[in-house]
Amino acid sequence: xxxxxxxxxxxxxxxxxxxxxxxxCRNGEEAYKAYQTLSSPVCAVKAQVxxxxxxxxxxxxxxxxxxxxxxxAEKMIGMTLVTAQTGKEGKKVxxxxxxxxxxxxxxxxxxxxxxxxxxxxxxxxxAEGGMEIEEVSKNAPEKILTVPINPGHGLKSFHMLKMxxxxxxxxxxxxxxxxxxxxxxxxxxxxxxxxxxxxxxxLTGANTFIPLDAKxxxxxxxxxxxxxxxxxxxxxxxxxxxxxxxxxxxNYIKLDGNVGCMVNGAGLAMATMDTIKExxxxxxxxxxxxxxxxxKRVETAFNILLSDKNVKGIFINIFxxxxxxxxxxxGVVAAAKNIGLKLPVVVRLEGTNxxxxxxxxxxxxxxxxxxxxxxxxxxxxxxIVNG
Amino acid sequence: xxxxxxxxxxxxVQGITGKEGSFHTLKCLEYGTNVVAGVTPFKGKTLFNNSxxxxxxxxxxxxEHRIDATMVFVPAGFAASSIVEAIEAEIPLIVCITExxxxxxxxxxxxxxxxxxxxxxxxxxPGIITADECKIGIMPGFIHKKGKIGVLSRSGxxxxxxxxxxTKAGLGETTCIGIGGDPIIGSPxxxxxxMFEDDPETKAVVMIGEIGGTAEExxxxxxxxxxxxxxxxxxxxxxxxxxxxxxxxxxxxxxGVGTAPAKxxxxxxxxxxxxxxxxxxxxxxxxxxxx
Numbered sequence: 001x002x003x004x005x006x007x008x009x010x011x012x013x014x015x016x017x018x019x020x021x022x023x024x025c026r027n028g029e030e031a032y033k034a035y036q037t038l039s040s041p042v043c044a045v046k047a048q049v050x051x052x053x054x055x056x057x058x059x060x061x062x063x064x065x066x067x068x069x070x071x072x073a074e075k076m077i078g079m080t081l082v083t084a085q086t087g088k089e090g091k092k093v094x095x096x097x098x099x100x101x102x103x104x105x106x107x108x109x110x111x112x113x114x115x116x117x118x119x120x121x122x123x124x125x126x127a128e129g130g131m132e133i134e135e136v137s138k139n140a141p142e143k144i145l146t147v148p149i150n151p152g153h154g155l156k157s158f159h160m161l162k163m164x165x166x167x168x169x170x171x172x173x174x175x176x177x178x179x180x181x182x183x184x185x186x187x188x189x190x191x192x193x194x195x196x197x198x199x200x201x202x203l204t205g206a207n208t209f210i211p212l213d214a215k216x217x218x219x220x221x222x223x224x225x226x227x228x229x230x231x232x233x234x235x236x237x238x239x240x241x242x243x244x245x246x247x248x249x250x251n252y253i254k255l256d257g258n259v260g261c262m263v264n265g266a267g268l269a270m271a272t273m274d275t276i277k278e279x280x281x282x283x284x285x286x287x288x289x290x291x292x293x294x295x296k297r298v299e300t301a302f303n304i305l306l307s308d309k310n311v312k313g314i315f316i317n318i319f320x321x322x323x324x325x326x327x328x329x330x331g332v333v334a335a336a337k338n339i340g341l342k343l344p345v346v347v348r349l350e351g352t353n354x355x356x357x358x359x360x361x362x363x364x365x366x367x368x369x370x371x372x373x374x375x376x377x378x379x380x381x382x383x384i385v386n387g
Numbered sequence: 388x389x390x391x392x393x394x395x396x397x398x399x400v401q402g403i404t405g406k407e408g409s410f411h412t413l414k415c416l417e418y419g420t421n422v423v424a425g426v427t428p429f430k431g432k433t434l435f436n437n438s439x440x441x442x443x444x445x446x447x448x449x450x451e452h453r454i455d456a457t458m459v460f461v462p463a464g465f466a467a468s469s470i471v472e473a474i475e476a477e478i479p480l481i482v483c484i485t486e487x488x489x490x491x492x493x494x495x496x497x498x499x500x501x502x503x504x505x506x507x508x509x510x511x512x513p514g515i516i517t518a519d520e521c522k523i524g525i526m527p528g529f530i531h532k533k534g535k536i537g538v539l540s541r542s543g544x545x546x547x548x549x550x551x552x553x554t555k556a557g558l559g560e561t562t563c564i565g566i567g568g569d570p571i572i573g574s575p576x577x578x579x580x581x582m583f584e585d586d587p588e589t590k591a592v593v594m595i596g597e598i599g600g601t602a603e604e605x606x607x608x609x610x611x612x613x614x615x616x617x618x619x620x621x622x623x624x625x626x627x628x629x630x631x632x633x634x635x636x637x638x639x640x641x642x643g644v645g646t647a648p649a650k651x652x653x654x655x656x657x658x659x660x661x662x663x664x665x666x667x668x669x670x671x672x673x674x675x676x677x678x
Contacts, residue, residue, distance in 0.1 A: 085630070114490055114494070114570060114571070116570045116571060116600045116601070116602075116637070117600070117601055117605070119493075119494055119497040119498070119571050120494070121494070134642070134643075150498065151491075151494040151495060151498055152495070152498035152499075152501075189491060192489055192490070192491050194490060219489055219490050219491065220636075221463060221487045221488060221489045221490065221636065222489035222490075222491065224463060224464045224487075224489075225464065225489070251634045253628075253631050253633065255626070255628065263544075264544055265542065265543045265544025265545060265634075266542065266543075266568065266633055266634025266635045266638060267540070267541065267542020267543060267544065267545030267546070267568070267595070267597055267623050267634075267635070267638075268542065268543075268544040268545040268548055268623075268665075269633070269634060270545075270597060270598070270623035270624040270626075270627055270633050270634075270638070271545050271548070271621075271623040271664075271665040273624075273626040273627070274623065274624070274625040274626050274647075274664060274665075275664050275665060275666065276626075277625065277626050278663070278664050282626070283626055286627070286631075286633055286634065288634045319544040319547050319548055319551075320527075321525075321526060321527030321530070321544065321547050322414070322525065322527055350548070350551065351527060351530070351547065351551070352527065352529070373666060374548065374665055374666050375664065375666035375667075
């Protein structure tokens with residue numbers, strides 16, 4: 001799960017990693033007071049949204065007085081920020097972080113991620129901090145160092161020395177640097193992160209290293225041992241339909257097309273979307289109803305699909321393995337009748353009792369069309385929505 | 388012949404008395420799997436289904452039974468401990484069905500596996516089945532029929548879709564393995580590709596991948612260098628947007644890595660027979676075998 005910069009810094013602070021003093025504000029007045037409280041001649045006003053690339057998009061601004069802080073914050077809160085990572089619809093800014101200024105001598109890039117290939121925790125560093133790291137990695141890969149750490153052996157001094165030498169920092173700063181790196185590594189593990197990105201990591205005029213920005217992705221699966229993860233969820237940052245789906249245990253992701261999809265299993269759901277595209281239509285969503293496609297779940301799923309006004313037709317593709325298809329068919333019919341479904345629906349049920357299920361669908365008196373196979377069903381629904 | 392499991396495989400179930408564990412153990416017994424023992428802490432010296440003895444630990448179970456494989460249904464928060472218990476008990480095959488294990492736990496498990504004698508399948512997977520002989524997992528048994536295709540997949544129901552086609556097309560399967568949908572899994576495609584290449588009954592392999600990571604690319608390089616048998620490949624997620632997790636924890640395009648077109652390109656370059664859509668997997672397998 002994505003969290004905000006201010007939350008990321010809270011986690012770092014709890015592990016004795018210092019960041020600049022800052023205050024979270026929800027309106028101009030709070031920002032005005034925050035400037036006074038921080039009593040720093042220069043402050044940064046930073047939009048708090050779940051997306052990187054804020055600086056370039058106008059989501060980070062410098063203020064030199066309380067009045068200026070207020071006026072910038074007032075403009076920023078409520079605006080829709082479109083960054084390289086938000087997509088064209090952008091993200092609405094609801095909170096800003098007012099942060100004290102610092103004298104920046106140098107900017108570095110430092111991140112920790114899980115390396116799937118080597119099953120290790122990888123540090124990625126560059127002396128070219130502050131810039132778009134994707135650009136650096138494309139145009140000058142030699143300016144980026146990756147140091148994988150085998151979690152069984154852990155982080156050792158030589159790893160840190162390697163990083164330090166690569167960044168070309170003055171020798172007397174090694175202790176500070178290695179302290180920070182080992183704190184970051186421990187925090188990454190203890191708090192079950194999937195990613196921790198500090199861009200930039202700054203060297204200040206006081207010769208200390210400080211994370212100026214922090215982006216953290218937490219491993220959802222680990223919320224079982226970190227109850228605080230749930231407090232960090234910001235539903236304003238998420239697609240409302242996705243939130244609704246999640247609350248009833250459905251896995252839904254909104255897309256741009258007009259064929260609503262209801263499938264059991266993530267892989268089959270993706271394959272169904274792909275097949276719809278092959279037949280010239282576009283899926284309106286990814287939706288995995290999971291192993292138990294009973295009437296209640298199907299009804300909720302229908303409601304979610306129908307809340308998307310782009311949806312012109314629905315394709316239900318269920319492979320009944322352990323789940324019996326006739327049960328699913330009864331659920332689909334009951335749910336459709338209950339909500340008075342008008343849209344055309346193509347139903348493809350395969351697996352246990354598929355023949356009984358087909359009869360239930362055909363004799364339901366509803367606007368249902370039977371798909372004989374995945375391809376047949378995808379073709380039928382695509383033809384319908386394309387008129 | 389087949390790979391890893393057959394009618395003589397003795398199976399232990401960890402978490403045998405839980406809701407999922409008990410339901411699927413019964414299904415495996417129905418299929419004919421030799422479930423010889425179960426483990427649930429503090430439920431030792433009881434019987435599951437009036438027939439399968441339950442023990443507190445694997446050590447206790449091992450004193451009474453030869454165990455060739457274990458099926459793990461232990462809840463996500465405790466699964467890593469159970470897997471390490473199986474590794475330390477030197478169980479040759481560990482099949483973990485559990486979904487939602489924290490990645491950090493899997494890093495530790497993976498490290499323990501690297502210095503062990505065990506092979507692990509999963510987590511977050513349907514399991515392994517050798518048609519008409521042994522099912523260790525949650526897949527519907529009846530769609531499988533003894534035949535000549537080895538199946539490997541990162542998915543669940545999409546695998547059933549493929550198997551169903553292979554069975555209906557008269558090709559049948561040798562062994563089918565769901566390797567798991569998480570970012571860190573016990574074993575990659577390559578571990579099993581090697582075994583299928585050496586298995587005389589397997590004439591071709593179907594490999595079902597999806598977006599995220601580079602497992603399919605690595606498998607493709609391996610196939611080109613080491614395999615004589617034809618491999619049919621499919622990738623789910625051509626229409627998936629970047630940065631969104633498509634149900635499986637591992638199915639995410641991040642930093643431009645793991646897109647379907649990139650995977651397909653590498654696979655094609657390495658001589659894999661590509662099934663353009665999931666409906667033509669069996670058809671493509673027939674072509675690959677010149678049938």
